[in-house]
Amino acid sequence: MRPSKRAPDQMRAVSFERGVMRHAEGSCLVKFGDTHVLVAATLEERLPPWLKGQGRGWVTAEYSMLPRATHDRTRRESTTGRPSGRTQEIQRLIGRSLRSVTDLVGLGEKQITIDCDVLQADGGTRTAAITGAWIALYDCLAWMRARSMVKEIPLKTHVAAVSCGIYNGTPVLDLDYAEDSAAETDANFVMTGDGGIVEIQGTAEKTPFTQEELLSLLSLARGGVEHLVALQKAAVA
C-alpha cells in the first residue's frame, strides 16, 4: 500500500496554471500533488559565445528551491556561494530535455532561459519542472510568433517526465517524498510526445535491479508521460 493510497500506476493530481508571472514571456505554475514549481521562460537576444553566428538558438535552464520548500530549511545557494552538484545536475537535465524537442534552427539566434523555482517540494521536483517547463517554453514561443519573430512555433513535439521506483517490492509511478526516501530503486524518465526516450536516469543505491524491473518501470513511465502530454495538450489548447 502506498502512503498516499494511490494505485501503483496512479499519478498525483497534476495541474498547470499559465501566465502567472507578469514580466515573463512564458510562465507556468505546475503542481504534481504537493510539489509546486514556478517556471518562467525568458527570451534573450544574447547567445552563449560558442554558439554565435551558427544560425541556431539555445534553450537553457536554471533550477532552485526556496529555503523552506523542504521539511527542514535548506541553506540558500547564494550564501554557500555556488549551486550544489545536485542543482547543477538537475538544471543540465532540464536543459537537455527541452532542447531535444526544440527546433533550434527554427528558433533563430536567440536564447530562451527557463527558470524553475520550487516553491514547495514533495518529491519529483525535477520531473514536475520539466513537464511545466514545456508549457512555459511553448507560451514564450507563442509570444514570439504573435510578434512575427518566428513563423511557426519551433517545437517538434511535447516532452514530459516522471519518476518511477520500486517501493516495498512493487513498481510504482510518480514517487512522492515518503516513497522516494524509502524506495530501493528509483528512476527518472524523460519522454517525448511520440513515445521516444530522451533520458533515463536509474539508480539503485540499496539493491541492484534487474532488466525485468527496468522494463516494468519503463512501462509505468510510458503511461505516466502519455497522461502528462494529454494534460499539456489540454492546457495549451
Next chain:
Amino acid sequence: MRPSKRAPDQMRAVSFERGVMRHAEGSCLVKFGDTHVLVAATLEERLPPWLKGQGRGWVTAEYSMLPRATHDRTRRESTTGRPSGRTQEIQRLIGRSLRSVTDLVGLGEKQITIDCDVLQADGGTRTAAITGAWIALYDCLAWMRARSMVKEIPLKTHVAAVSCGIYNGTPVLDLDYAEDSAAETDANFVMTGDGGIVEIQGTAEKTPFTQEELLSLLSLARGGVEHLVALQKAAVA
C-alpha cells in the same frame, strides 16, 4: 497624476494569504498591488554562536528575488557567488524591523529565520516583505504557543513599512516601480503599531530635500502604516 491614477495618499491593494507553505511554521503571501512576496518563518533550535547562553532568542531574515520577478531577467545570486550589497542591506533591515517588536527574552533560546522571496516585483518589495513578515512571524509564534513552547506570543506590537516619495513635485504614498524610478526623493519608513518610528531611510540622489518635505513624507507614511496595521489585525483575528 500618478501613473496608477491613485490619489497621493492612496496605497495599492494590499492582501495577506496565510499558511501558504506546507512545511513552514508560519508563512504568508503578501501582495502590495503587483508586488508579491512569499514569506516563510522557520523555527530553529540553533542560535548564532555569539548569543548562546544569554537566555534570549533571535530573529533574522533573508531576502531574494526570483530571476524573472523583474522586467528584465536578473542573474541568480547563487551564480554570482554572493548576495549583492542591495540584498544584504534589505535583509539586515527586515531583521532589525522584526526584532524591534519581538520580546527576545520571551522567545527563549531559539532562532526564527524569515525568508522573503519576491515572486513578482513592482516597487516596494522591502516594505511589503516587512509587512508580510510580521504575519509569518506571528503565525510561527502562535504555532509555538499551541505546542506550549511559549506561554504568550512574544510580540510587543505590530510592525509595518511603506515607502513614500516626491513624484513630480508631489509627496505620494507607496511608490510603485514607475514612480520609484522617476522620483526625486524616496524614503522607506518602518513604524510600529503604536506609532513609534523604527527606521527611516531617506535618499535624494537627484535633489536634496527639505525638513518640510521630510515631514510631509512622514505624515503620509504614518497614515499608510496605520492602514497596514489594521489589515494585519484583520488577517490574524
Next chain:
Amino acid sequence: MRPSKRAPDQMRAVSFERGVMRHAEGSCLVKFGDTHVLVAATLEERLPPWLKGQGRGWVTAEYSMLPRATHDRTRRESTTGRPSGRTQEIQRLIGRSLRSVTDLVGLGEKQITIDCDVLQADGGTRTAAITGAWIALYDCLAWMRARSMVKEIPLKTHVAAVSCGIYNGTPVLDLDYAEDSAAETDANFVMTGDGGIVEIQGTAEKTPFTQEELLSLLSLARGGVEHLVALQKAAVA
C-alpha cells in the same frame, strides 16, 4: 554626562590634512577625534559599462578598515572573500552622497573613485569618511582644472555628514564609540552646504523613536554639518 565630557551639541575635534598621498590626484587624512580616515581620490578614464557614451561621469567609493583600526582585531575582507554587508552599505552611501553634489555632466566621461580606509576607529567612521571625501574629491577636481580637463570645478556645493543619537535619554551630536554602542537610537545625516538633506538613516533597535526626537536629532545634525562645512571651506581656501 557624555563619556567624553562634551556638551550635547559639541562635536569632537575635526581636522583635515590635504595631499597626504603622493600618488593620488586628491587625498585627505580626516580626523573626528580618535576616528582617522585616509581618503584618496583617483581619476580614471574608464566608466562603468552602463554609463558609456552618455556624456556624464561617475563618482564611486570604496570603504575598508585596517584590521587593527578597532579595539579587537577584525578579519581582513580579502580573507573572508568578500566585502561584508556593512561595508557595502557604507560605500554605497559615500558614493551617493558625493554624487548628490557633483555636476556629473561637467565632469565629463570620467570616473573618480574615492577610497576611504579607516586607520583608527572610534565611532562615526562613515560620517568622517563622507566629510573628508569631499576634500579629496575637491582636490582631484582642482588637479583636473589645473590641467584644463575641466573649466570649472564641477561641484554644486559642499556635502558633509554627522551622526546623532539619543544617549541616556538626551539627544547628542557626533557619537563616539562608547556612546554609539549604548545609544537607544542613532541616525546618520548627510546634508549639503546649502542645508538640503541628502540622506537620513535612522535606526532604533531598542526603542522606537518619536517624530519629536527625530526633529531634535535633525536640528543637532544641522548645526554639526554647518560647522563641518565651515571647516571644509577653511581647508580648501
Next chain:
Amino acid sequence: MRPSKRAPDQMRAVSFERGVMRHAEGSCLVKFGDTHVLVAATLEERLPPWLKGQGRGWVTAEYSMLPRATHDRTRRESTTGRPSGRTQEIQRLIGRSLRSVTDLVGLGEKQITIDCDVLQADGGTRTAAITGAWIALYDCLAWMRARSMVKEIPLKTHVAAVSCGIYNGTPVLDLDYAEDSAAETDANFVMTGDGGIVEIQGTAEKTPFTQEELLSLLSLARGGVEHLVALQKAAVA
C-alpha cells in the same frame, strides 16, 4: 565501421596496474585504450558529520582531469574556483557505484576516499574510473585486513562500468572520443559482478531512442561488464 576498426561488441584493450602510488593504501592505473585514469584509495578515520555514531563507514569519490588530458587544454578547477557540474555529477556517480557493492557496516566507522585523476582522456573516463576504483578499493580493504582492521574484505561483489551508444545507426560497446562526440545516443551502465544494474544514464540529445535500442545497448553493456569483471578477478587473484 568504427573509427578504431573495432567490432560493435569489442571493447578497447583494458589493463590494471596495481600499487602504483607509494603512499596510498590502494591504487590502480587503469587504461581503457588511450583513456588512462590514476586511482588512489585513502583510508581515513574521520566520517562525514551526519554519519557519526551509526556503526557504518562511507566510501566517497573525487574526480578530476589534468589540464592537458584532453585534446585542447582545459582550465584547472582550482582556478575556476569550483568543481564543474560535470565533475560533481561524475564523482557522485563513482561514489554511489562503489557504495552499492560495499558492506558499510562491515567497514566500520571509517571513510575511504577514492581519487580518480584522468591523466589522458579518450572517451569513457567515468566508466574506466569506476572499473579501476574497484581495484583500488579492494586493495585498500586488503591492506586493512592485513592489519586486522577488518576480518573479511567487506565487498559484496564486483562493480564495473561501460558506455554504449548508437553510432551511425549501429549499437556499439565502449565508445571512444571520436564515437562519443558523434553518437546519436549514449548511455553509461554500471553493473555488479552478479549481473545487477546499479545505474543507467541514457541520454539522447539528438534523436530520442526506443525501448528496443535501449535493450540492445543494455545487452552490449552486459557483455562488456562481464569481460571487465573477469579482468578484475584476474588482477586481484
Next chain:
Amino acid sequence: MRPSKRAPDQMRAVSFERGVMRHAEGSCLVKFGDTHVLVAATLEERLPPWLKGQGRGWVTAEYSMLPRATHDRTRRESTTGRPSGRTQEIQRLIGRSLRSVTDLVGLGEKQITIDCDVLQADGGTRTAAITGAWIALYDCLAWMRARSMVKEIPLKTHVAAVSCGIYNGTPVLDLDYAEDSAAETDANFVMTGDGGIVEIQGTAEKTPFTQEELLSLLSLARGGVEHLVALQKAAVA
C-alpha cells in the same frame, strides 16, 4: 648614477614612529624614503589548531596595500576575492622572518598577528615591513612584560631586511621603485642582529647573475642591515 642621486651603498632615509595605533598592543609607522608601512601587532589567545597544547606560541603576518599606495590604483583584494600570489608570498616571508628571532616557547601559548598595511609604495615594501614589524613585535612583547605575561621579552635578537640589485651594471643598496623596475637582478636579504642570514630571495628575470655578483649584493645588504639594526636599537632604547 642612481635616479635618487644616492651612492650605491646609501640607504634611503629610514624612520620609525612607535605607538601610532591606539588599539594595538604594539604598532609602528616605518618609512624607507617614500615607502610608508603601518604595522600593528595584535596579541590573541587563540592558536592555530595544529599548534595547540605544545607549549609554544606563534607569530604570523598579513600584508596589504591601500589601493592608491601605488602610482596607478590597484584593485582591492576584498573585491578580487582572495589575496594574490604576491601578497601571500610576502606575508609568509614576514612571518618566517619574525619567527626566526622569536623564542616561541618563551612566548607561551599565544599568537601575535602582525598586520603590515602599505600606505604608500616606492619599492621595498616587504623589506620595510619586516624591519618595522620587529619594532611593533618588540612593543607588543614589552606590553606583555609590563603585565607580567612574560618575564623577559622573548626575542633572541633583531631582524631587518633590505633589497639590493644590479642597476645599470652596478650593485646598489635599497632599491626604490624606479630602480626596482629597471634592475637586471634583485634580491631581498633578511638578516639578524648578529649577522646570520635568515632568508635570501634572489631573482634574475633578465640576465642570470654570477657568484661574484651575489657576494657583492650580500656585502651591501650586510651593511644595510647593520644600519637598520642600529636604528631599531635607537628606536626602542
Next chain:
Amino acid sequence: MRPSKRAPDQMRAVSFERGVMRHAEGSCLVKFGDTHVLVAATLEERLPPWLKGQGRGWVTAEYSMLPRATHDRTRRESTTGRPSGRTQEIQRLIGRSLRSVTDLVGLGEKQITIDCDVLQADGGTRTAAITGAWIALYDCLAWMRARSMVKEIPLKTHVAAVSCGIYNGTPVLDLDYAEDSAAETDANFVMTGDGGIVEIQGTAEKTPFTQEELLSLLSLARGGVEHLVALQKAAVA
C-alpha cells in the same frame, strides 16, 4: 649519514620520459627518486592581454599535486576554491625560471603553458618540475620548428634546479622528504646551462646561516645542476 645512505653530494636517480602525453605538444615524466612529476607543454595562440602587440611571446606555468601524492591525503584545491600560497609561489618560480632561458621574441606572439602535476612527492617537487619542464618546453618548441612556426628553437640555454640544505650539520645535495623536514636550512637554486644563477631561495626557519654555509650550498648546487643539464642533453639528443 643521510637516511637514503647517499653521499652528501650525491643526487637521487634522475630520469626523463618524453612524449608521455598523447595530446600535448611537449611532455615529460620526470623522476627525482620517488618524486614523480608529469609535465605538459601546451601551445596557445592567445597571449595575456597586457602582452598583446609587442612582438613577444610568453611562458607560464601551473603546478598542482594529486591529493594522494603525499603521505597523508591533501585536500584538492578545486574544493578549497583557490590555489594555496605555496602553489602560487611555486608556479611563479617555474614560470620565471623558464622565461629566463627562452627567447621570447623568437617565440613570437604565442603562449606556452607548462602544467606540472606531481603524481608522487618525496621532497624537491619544485626542482624536479623545473628540470623536467625544460624538456617539455624543448619538445614543444621542436614541435613548432617541425611545423615551421619557428626557424630555430628559441632557447638560449638549459635551465635546471636542485635543492640543498644543511642536514645534521652537513651540507647535502638534493634533499628528499625525510631530510627536508628535518633540515636546519634549505635552499633552492635555479641555474642555467652556462652556470648563471637565475634564482636563489634560501630559508632558515630554525637557525640563521652564514655566508660560508651559503657558499657551500651553492657549490653543491652547481655540481647538481651540471649533472642535470648533462642528463637533459642526453635526453633530447
